[in-house]
Amino acid sequence: MTSYKIKTIVMSDGERLPMLIESNTGIPDYWITLYSITQLRSRGLAVKTIEQTLQHLKLLMFFLKNNYTEEINLEKRLEDAKLLSLSEVEILCDICKLHIEDLTKEYSSTNTQTNIKLNSLENFRNTSNTKNINTVDPKSTGHRIRSIKDYLVWLGNTFLSNVEDFGLKTLSLNDAIKTVKSTLEARIPKVQSSDPLSGKRSLSEEELKLLFSIIDKDSKKNPWKSSFAKTRNELIIFWLYEFGLRRGELLNIKMSDLNFQEETVSILRRPDDSDDSRTNQPVVKTQARKLAIPKNLLDLTYSYLFGIRESLPESVYHPYLFVADKSGLPMSLSALNKVFSELRKANPNLPQNFSPHILRHSWNDKFSKIMDAKNIPEEREKQIRSYLMGWSPTSNSAHTYTKRHIEEEANKVILEMSDNSIKAKKE
Known part of the structure; x- marks a missing residue:
């Protein structure tokens, strides 16, 4: 089975370039890479947005390589003034409802693909070894279909622009592009506007008291063993709660952003920062601003900076405030997520969706x-x-x-x- 993965390249100037590459060969897909550079990167889209689009196109590539009749070669079809048939569009839209992990797991665990026909969602359910096949929400399905539609239309128009003589081939290819575009658009699920008032959005007073009791360094409920992890993670919770910061904003803070005399912190945008060694760079999506730091938090931060942070080996080689346990490298987004998963495991009375964003609410x-x-x-x-x-x-x-x-x-x-x-x- 041909599979694909996303690899982010860090340029010498710090710019991140996500690429869709074939897992076995490590070679980027030519047309998707060209599309990403000329249509996504050139528009100044955020790295995360480009990565998300490539995730959607990974579904398209899975469909093309594992079609139920034969592998679909889009380049050859476009040369013949064709694109996708209506039945193929239907199958593709069905695939957009599935978790790609379920698809790849089924195909990789099957010696021969004849038992699993990728010709409909219902057929996949019936022939799958996994009994409970989950689907993504309609909004996510819509995002996937739109991304695939935009790419196919671009690819079709790219081939159309290279047709030398205006004639039957041009008309046929133009019709094929319009048909795929309209049929994909017609299958984008209609999603009702989400109600911002519904669902649990923030911690109650009781949950806040519980949280602060758990992260106390002397608490028996504290899930961390090392003194460093206890100190750093307590400080992280306080920073998120006192300022309502996003994950990227927190992990983007440099020591130079702190002004201990003014008792302020500057939240700054630094896309493609060459100082940042993290491939998945935490970024600030919001506007720059200067915030006053409460005295108690300032004292805790000072003690962390000049007490335990500087003792870690790699911490002296970069300017970021929050660092990884043991190594001292800049703390990653996944490491921050792990802090919250460990807190959820430590006490089931915390919300199951407890996250940095809950503290923002x-x-x-x-x-x-x-x-x-x-x-x-x-x-x-x-x-x-x-x-x-x-x-x-x-x-x-x-x-x-x-x-x-x-x-x-x-x-x-x-x-x-x-x-x-x-x-x-x-x-």
Whole structure:
């Protein structure tokens, strides 16, 4: 089975270039690489966005290589003024509903592919060795189909532009491109707008108390063994909770961003930073800003910096605040995720979705309560929140949190009104 993986190349200037390569040979796919460079990278898209697109196109390549009749050679088809048939588009859209891990697992575990026909989602379910085949959500399916559609249209138009004589071949290829484009667009699932008020978004007061008791260095509930891990991870939680930072913002902080005299930290954008040795570079998606550091957090950070961080061997060779246990290299996104998975395992009373983003929501809830206590007008509240979160002044992101807080306050009023009515009736 031909399989593909994404490999990110770090250029000498620090720029990251994700590439889709064949696993066995290590050779990048020519047309997808050309598409990535000329259509994605040239538009200044974030590395994560390009990687996500390549993940979608990996599904396309899986379909082409493992089609139920024979391998599909798009280049040869386009030379013959053809692209994909309607039935093939249907199969491709079915594949976009599946987890690629399930697909590759089935094919790699089967000696002969004759037992598993990649000709429909239902057939795959029936012939699969895995009984419970999960599907991705409709929104993710839509993103995949759009990415594949954009690539196929680009590829078709690239071949169309190289046809020398305008004639039947040109008309046929143009029709083939339009057909694939329209049929793929028609199969993009319609997704209802998500309700920002639904679901558990932040920690309750009880959960916050539990969290702080777990990360205490002297707590028996603390899941970490080394003194360094306990100190660093406690500091990480405090930084995320006090500022509502994203993962990339936290791991992007350099020691030079800290001003101990002013008691401030600067959150700065550094795409493709040559100082950063991490292939999967944590990046700041929001606007640059300067934030005041609470005195207690400043003292803890100072003790960490000049107490244990500098004792790790590799920490002296880079400027990043948070470093990996034992080595002292810049802390990775996966290592940060592991901190939260270990916390979830340490105590099942923490939410199953506990993550840095949950603490970001907790910060916003705390901010709303403070603004209420100070009687800050709603418009002014949005402006302050937008600055502290790094959002554009015209962004609607602040409105999401304000709206949710208003709902909570409105529900409190309803309960109070109900209690008063029942009390009056009893009297």
